Amino acid sequence: MTTRNMEDYLETIWNLQHKKGYVKAKDIAERLEVSRPSVSGMIKKLSENSYILYEKYGGIVFTEKGKKLAQEIKRRHSLLVEFLKIIGVSEENAQTDACKLEHDVSPETITSLLGFVDFISLLPESSKWKENFQEYLKKSLLERSSNKKKNYKEKYWGRENKKI
Amino acid sequence: MTTRNMEDYLETIWNLQHKKGYVKAKDIAERLEVSRPSVSGMIKKLSENSYILYEKYGGIVFTEKGKKLAQEIKRRHSLLVEFLKIIGVSEENAQTDACKLEHDVSPETITSLLGFVDFISLLPESSKWKENFQEYLKKSLLERSSNKKKNYKEKYWGRENKKI
DNA sequence: ACAAATAGTTAGGCTTACCTAATAAAGATA
DNA sequence: TATCTTTATTAGGTAAGCCTAACTATTTGT
Structure with missing residues (x-):
């Protein structure tokens, strides 16, 4: 191994x-x-x-x-970088995270990620998915860092604790 | 450390x-x-x-x-599972992958993932994002295994989904 | 209360990485 | 050619994990 x-x-x-x-x-x-x-x-x-x-x-x-x-690893790496950038991670962080994550993603997850990346890339220009998402990200970041922090936390942990 | x-x-x-x-x-x-x-x-x-x-x-x-x-780790784990399931990874694989990935995701990636998960969950029912994506995944899996290449753009991203 | 079952630790070794210091081999240059 | 620089290896040690076998300590059951 x-x-x-x-x-x-x-x-x-x-x-x-x-x-x-x-x-x-x-x-x-x-x-x-x-x-x-x-x-x-x-x-x-x-x-x-x-x-x-x-x-x-x-x-x-x-x-x-x-x-x-080596090619397989490279492939996983590139896919992860591409995905991370889609969801708004900076190039630099995408690279360093991909370096770590690339060792652990299962084949099924690779397949799904690949599907996701392809799916997004096939969106018609008119969908504005990326713009909407980016805007949402920016907004939720702002809210999180100011007054809605508490709200978000409660929501999150409420969900989590039920599972346990 | x-x-x-x-x-x-x-x-x-x-x-x-x-x-x-x-x-x-x-x-x-x-x-x-x-x-x-x-x-x-x-x-x-x-x-x-x-x-x-x-x-x-x-x-x-x-x-x-x-x-x-411990809570922080748990939080990362749950977020990863939630995300992986959204992109179509099975519950079982989502769990085992999350166990491995949870140690390596940077705060920025966590934030982006969180944004993504929230964003998806806020999509209006009418967008059918998940259904479309799931179907796309299934088809593209079939395609991949039978070595065909085809464009699904039209089929999955017709006018009614522009709002996504 | 005391023997058996259960729970936990110690001792001693293995593996995979890492390091520094010392050494050897190759290549470059005066 | 002889020496100096660069490149690489060996020797010896550390750290984090893991293991088995053997031991000790606690709890439980009669």
Whole structure:
């Protein structure tokens, strides 16, 4: 099985490959803000599990298996970013959240998210869904930060406590 | 700082408290499918960090700090479940995904999700958003598995739904 | 009240990450 | 070519979790 960490390394390798055209252990360390020995260790692990091929002082390349997994992770990441932006999360936060969430979403949730994103993108211009939603978000944020805070909380916890 | 694991234990304690009225280490072990020594260790840690008060053979109660955190986690969990169900994820999967995702969503994303869920719940009956979306999901699943590509725009976003 | 059942802890080890310090290998340059 | 810089590895240690086996302490039942 692959761990969350292995996935992070694979994704980083993928990104470096597409940004610089080659991948060195040093660059991975920089990107992930981790020591070089840590990278050495993970490279060894990923090699042993046949996700990558590695030559000291040379570079890293994906095996078919590794490429497939890296693409899959990338796909989840992009989907999450796209979704988060639709619901109004900033680009920056969307990126960092996607990095964390991408390891945990089940296939069913991926499918549903994909459906949602597609559905929204198919809305006719005339629907103004996004504008309406954005406006609603802005408004509810304002209200929340001022006087209606209490109201909202009661509503929320009232619902929740019944379930328990 | 609290780790993902500490959060899981706190959430479990919260759930047990509200389901049975008291919390024993043994029950935590069962619920989390973990050995009793593991629970002992975590209880010690949570006590040291003042999230709970614990007495051997007695029970576990939250401190104010612990209660606050547990509620916060619970809040994130419920919100995620609610959202996932809206986009068509099954109850079961929504629960398990929420358990994993709840540790990683940023405050901004929480806010946006909350906005989205509220927004959807405020849609007028006439919009039929959910029905349309559900149907779209079902169809697109079929399409995907039979490798066809077709445009549903017209069918699902005819004039009567412009208000969405 | 005392033995059995239940609950909890300690001891000792495993795994996956991380780190720093020291070392080795390769590449670049004088 | 010899040395210096860069790159990578090894050695040795920490921390958070998990486990089993063995032990202790409490509660319960007769």
